[in-house]
Amino acid sequence: MNPDELGALIAGSGLLFGLVMTLVSVVIPIVAYWKIIGKTGHPAPLALVILFPLAGLVLLYWLAFSEWPALNRGRLAPAPVPMPPPVYPPAPAYPEPPVAAAPQTPQPGFRFCTGCGVSLEGIERFCANCGKPVNPGG
Ligand SMILES: [Zn+2]
Structure with missing residues (x-):
């Protein structure tokens, strides 16, 4: 070099x-x-x-x-403006829904014998007074 x-x-x-x-x-x-x-x-x-x-x-x-x-x-920068709460129109007044009626059950004890008119308890098949067959449910 x-x-x-x-x-x-x-x-x-x-x-x-x-x-x-x-x-x-x-x-x-x-x-x-x-x-x-x-x-x-x-x-x-x-x-x-x-x-x-x-x-x-x-x-x-x-x-x-x-x-x-x-x-x-x-x-x-402008401060963010808070959103006003939304204004909803007043809800229409609906009528109260009808309360569902309790199912009608046959009430025993409010029947009468069709033969003699004595009050029945509703569970017997024959009238205890006259022996007439009791119409069930009637
Ligand atoms: Zn009877």
């Missing part, structure tokens, strides 16, 4: 190192500033300001002390 090649290699290494340092110290911060400024509501391309010497410091302080439009949007 002659001195010229060595010099070229060193120069190339320095150039590569310079590119890497540029990437780390400029491009990566620009990406972060871009995202942060965008979230504040300011135009995100303001991040490119840090390409100028000392401008990054100024931009940082400007971000720290400036009003953020994103916050103002939330502050100035």
Whole structure:
């Protein structure tokens, strides 16, 4: 390797190192500033300001002390108006449904013998007084 090649290699290494340092110290911060400024509501391309010497410091302080439009949007948004309760028309007055009548069961003890007219208990098959067959259910 002659001195010229060595010099070229060193120069190339320095150039590569310079590119890497540029990437780390400029491009990566620009990406972060871009995202942060965008979230504040300011135009995100303001991040490119840090390409100028000392401008990054100024931009940082400007971000720290400036009003953020994103916050103002939330502050100035009108408070949500609570929904009024829905007003329903009064329900029509329906008549009370008729209470279902209890099923009529044959009441024993309220029958009378058709022969002699004596009161029957309703369970016997023949009249105890005259012996006439009692009509069941009648
Ligand atoms: Zn009888």
